[in-house]
Amino acid sequence: MPVHECSRGLYNFAPMPVISHRGSSMPPSPIRKLVPYAEAAKKRGTKVYHLNIGQPDIETPKAILDAVRHTDMKVLEYSHSAGFESYRKKLVQYYAANNVEVNHNQIIITTGGSEAILFAIMSCLDPGDEIIIPEPFYANYNGFATSAGVKVVPIQSTIDENFALPPISAFEKAVTTRTKAIMICNPNNPTGYLYSEEELRVLRDICLKHDLFLFSDEAYREFCYDGRTHISAMTLEDMEDNVILLDTISKRYSACGGRIGAFVTKNQQVLDAAMKFAQARLSPPSFAQILGEAAVDLPADYFTEVHAEYNARRDLLVSRLKAIPGVKCPMPGGAFYAMAELPVDDSEKFCQWLLEDFSHNGATLMMAPAAGFYFTPGKGGKEVRLAYVLNKEDIGKAMDCLEEALKVYNKK
Amino acid sequence: MPVHECSRGLYNFAPMPVISHRGSSMPPSPIRKLVPYAEAAKKRGTKVYHLNIGQPDIETPKAILDAVRHTDMKVLEYSHSAGFESYRKKLVQYYAANNVEVNHNQIIITTGGSEAILFAIMSCLDPGDEIIIPEPFYANYNGFATSAGVKVVPIQSTIDENFALPPISAFEKAVTTRTKAIMICNPNNPTGYLYSEEELRVLRDICLKHDLFLFSDEAYREFCYDGRTHISAMTLEDMEDNVILLDTISKRYSACGGRIGAFVTKNQQVLDAAMKFAQARLSPPSFAQILGEAAVDLPADYFTEVHAEYNARRDLLVSRLKAIPGVKCPMPGGAFYAMAELPVDDSEKFCQWLLEDFSHNGATLMMAPAAGFYFTPGKGGKEVRLAYVLNKEDIGKAMDCLEEALKVYNKK
Structure with a gap:
């Protein structure tokens, strides 16, 4: 191998740039x-x-695939960075039917639930900040936290306790001056655990006490069993500035390949920050927005x-x-x-x-x-x-x- | 307003969590x-x-919109995180026709060119690292750099010099121990400038001398005028480990809303890192991959x-x-x-x-x-x-x- 000279001195192997x-x-x-x-x-x-x-x-429901098949567009244009206004207005109806009252300016359509997670972390946490997540948790939460330089602080839920939310004392012990948010997935991936109203109140108390964001991934909202109903974090009292709902159509309509999700919050500062990340990537995919919009009209x-x-x-x-x-x-x-x-x-x-x-x-x-x-x-x-x-x-x-x-x- | 107590002391206004x-x-x-x-x-x-x-x-060519309209899928599934293998193989033909020799494992399909930019910055630069970009430049480069904590170091191209690449001395002055990459857009957005072979050689020399990555955004490859042809950075000699090609179908086929791009490199370490970011977001949008694949077969x-x-x-x-x-x-x-x-x-x-x-x-x-x-x-x-x-x-x-x-x- 030849000897190379580069900015970092003499090498006796071929120099190459180093990944991050x-x-x-x-x-x-x-x-x-x-x-x-x-x-x-x-x-x-x-x-x-x-x-x-x-x-x-x-x-995937044929009716929503057909909505894409029957589109008569001439130009496949960028949509609004927050997604088609018509789709966001349709989602307002969907959320209202699920007891979540929001307006279409509080919704940013994302490229899958994945991008909603990324926008939440990027908008609310800086490198070195901490996010508390009950473990086991959806593994990509850690991927997005790592990519953002954010530290995950796990608290334990266990198979022996049927993966119930850990007691409030576990959260109190985990909170530091760098804690900015708690992230939950409800019903939970990977455990299937469905949080009770009481458990959500515990989360509410700790978030209000410590001024924390609550990121609530509700991808599986429709799939609750044994007669129990889902309670959205968006319905928690006095939590308008704390809660960010992370959502996706992937599981709900068997539409994983569409890559359409939503970032929903009533906190205007968070919306403003997230919109800047949304503008940087221009727009969410147009075809699957058409599919998502049609999905809201599926029969019950x-x-x-x-x-x-x-x-x-x-x-x-x-x-x-x-x-x-x-x-x-x-x-x-x-x-x-x-x-x-x-x-x-x-x-x-x-x-x-x-x-x-x-x-x-x-x-x-x-x-x-x-x-x-x-x-x-x-x-x-x-x-x-x-x-x-x-x-x-x-x-x-x-x-x-x-x-x-x-x-x-x-x-x- | 009530007085609240929170982790950060006593507030006489309603406390709320703070964005990043x-x-x-x-x-x-x-x-x-x-x-x-x-x-x-x-x-x-x-x-x-x-x-x-x-x-x-x-x-948008009707034939490629029709490819989406005529899809007979039953389930809108996740694709491979790197994109459909069939599409990547098709792109190998497209690149070969443009004098770029790559195999399908050196291509990651991205959600628009935007995500290719993000993957390149995330995979190659850490917070505090520097990237040199001739200005004026596509504004979202700065957005993605900011979101990744990376410092943009501009060097000047000017309207009086018709926006030609600044001389090598300008690059030499800008390189520090934190410089990891140079980013170009060729032909250029916003200036329309098309780099000459000689200018690309200048970039090659500086990248090899200082072990820098060269991010080459070639979204407008097909649109070169006055009989001049486009030279891809991928064809620069001895630059296999340095060059990352950032691409998109948005402009080429008037398909901006599809959100399909590509991240292409022969550097295996970079590919491995980028694949982890790609896996975290699961997959690129399926519908527009079908459109992109059909586009490769459009008549000349x-x-x-x-x-x-x-x-x-x-x-x-x-x-x-x-x-x-x-x-x-x-x-x-x-x-x-x-x-x-x-x-x-x-x-x-x-x-x-x-x-x-x-x-x-x-x-x-x-x-x-x-x-x-x-x-x-x-x-x-x-x-x-x-x-x-x-x-x-x-x-x-x-x-x-x-x-x-x-x-x-x-x-x-």
């Missing part, structure tokens, strides 16, 4: 890191049941049917899991995820083994090792997240695989 | 800040010719026609501008923008006056005051950017307005 610390410290997606093993299994001819990712097999029985389907899948999945010796699985109150503790040494090793070395009737299953949803190292090492996004027949077959696999794995 | 410094210091879009005045003018019944924003009136005469149209618009706009006493306008070599110096005290005041107080035959025009494209305060105060995105008839009428307006304005 931020880039190297970004966490890889824990949901996607087993993907190469799944691809290899499929190449070997093994059927893989995907319970690892929240990609539903439920069909759309949710009745989808809800019944997820409910039945949940009941099947959880009853099958509980029937397996050594498996622990709290009943999820909402969303379409269940967390289970398995009788294995290490759930990541087990999940990889399922894809690399196991098959039953020509099939195996893919789950998300739960360690990726915990911020604290070493937590959740025997747990997995299962998304009940497949039809009941497939869930049944996936559970056959899991039952058989645990027998084989523990005999090794 | 990052949020308050984000620059508002200079292109969009006159929008309220334009809306008011339209409400008064005045026709507004929009030369302020790069939103072409050229129709699509660009022949569009190129001829922009060329004719450029010639008309520039000849009209030059015919107005006191107006200076270098001939742009590419893209669809021209910068002009006007005989006015302050171009922002003048642009606002055009919308608030002026009309000619029931119409006025909107231009982008150039100060927003300069990083150095006080620069470009008499300049405006004009986008020749309207048909020739409209451009002619807009120039009638401008000619008349300058007479009236300077008599005030």
Whole structure:
């Protein structure tokens, strides 16, 4: 190799520019890191049941896909940076039907719920500021926090307490002078936990006492079971300046690829800041805004049917899991995820083994090792997240695989 | 007002959480800040010719809109975080036809060119690092740099030098131990300047000497005039680890609302880092990926026609501008923008006056005051950017307005 001279002195190897610390410290997606093993299994001819990712097999309503198919636009133009005004006005109706009173100027349409999370963190927290999140939590919260230089402070919810909100004392202990916000997902991904009114009041008290923002991810609002109803953080009293609602159409309408979400708040300063981030990226995608706008007009029985389907899948999945010796699985109150503790040494090793070395009737299953949803190292090492996004027949077959696999794995 | 106690002491006003410094210091879009005045003018019944924003009136090719209309998907799924593999493979053909040899694993499909810019800055620069950008430059570069805590170091290109790349000595003076990258847009927005092979070699030398990344925004690649051809930074010798190509379909196919771009590099470390940011936001929008993939198969005469149209618009706009006493306008070599110096005290005041107080035959025009494209305060105060995105008839009428307006304005 030649000797090169560059600004940093003499090198005896080819010099090259160095990536950022931020880039190297970004966490890889824990949901996607087993993907190469799944691809290899499929190449070997093994059927893989995907319970690892929240990609539903439920069909996107034809009426809303047709709204895109029937568009007669001549030019695919930028929309307003906050999204089409007609769509935002339509969403006002949607939120009103869900007991959330907002006007269309309090809504910024985002590129997926992901961008709503990013705008909230960027608008409210500076590098070095802290955000409290009950763990386990949606892993990408940490990705966006890392990209923004924000420190995640986890507080513990546990499988033994069915993942209930930790007591107020846990929050009090976690608050420092750098704490700016608390983030929740309700109903929760990955635990399926649905917060009670009392738990939301605890969050309210702590936010008001310490002047904290409350970021409330309500992507799964429609999917609450056992007759319980969802309470939006937007309805908490005296919290108009504290709450930012983070939303998405992805799960609600099986429209994950649309990349349409919403950032909703009554805090004008936050809206003004978020709008500047929104303007920098010009506009959210136009096609899927048309789809989202059409979705607000879907007949009410759309949710009745989808809800019944997820409910039945949940009941099947959880009853099958509980029937397996050594498996622990709290009943999820909402969303379409269940967390289970398995009788294995290490759930990541087990999940990889399922894809690399196991098959039953020509099939195996893919789950998300739960360690990726915990911020604290070493937590959740025997747990997995299962998304009940497949039809009941497939869930049944996936559970056959899991039952058989645990027998084989523990005999090794 | 009641007295409240909170973590920061006693307040005699209602406490509320405070937005981030990052949020308050984000620059508002200079292109969009006159929008309220334009809306008011339209409400008064005045026709507004929009030369302020790069939103072409050229129709999106019907064949690519039809590709979206004819999609038979059942579920609008997440795509791969790097974008559909089929689309990336298609783009390999597109780039090869433009003398850029890459494979599909060196391409990450992004949500607009905007996200490609963000990924490049996030992957390569840490807070406090510096990026050198010849000014005037696309204003959102500064927005993304601000959101990432990165310091923009401008070097001067001037209307008197036709916005040519500053000499290598200007770069040498600007390089510090914190410099990580140089960003260019070629052909340039806002100046329309097309870099020569010699200028690109200057950039190459400085990047290799100081181990810098070269971010090359080539959104307007197809629109070069006077028989000159575009040279991609990707073709620069020994720069495989330095160059990141930032791209978008927005301008090329009049598809701004699709929000599809690309991040292209041969540097594997950069690709790995960018993929983690890509995974955090899950996937780029699916519908417009279908459109982008179809676009690669458009017949070659699509660009022949569009190129001829922009060329004719450029010639008309520039000849009209030059015919107005006191107006200076270098001939742009590419893209669809021209910068002009006007005989006015302050171009922002003048642009606002055009919308608030002026009309000619029931119409006025909107231009982008150039100060927003300069990083150095006080620069470009008499300049405006004009986008020749309207048909020739409209451009002619807009120039009638401008000619008349300058007479009236300077008599005030």
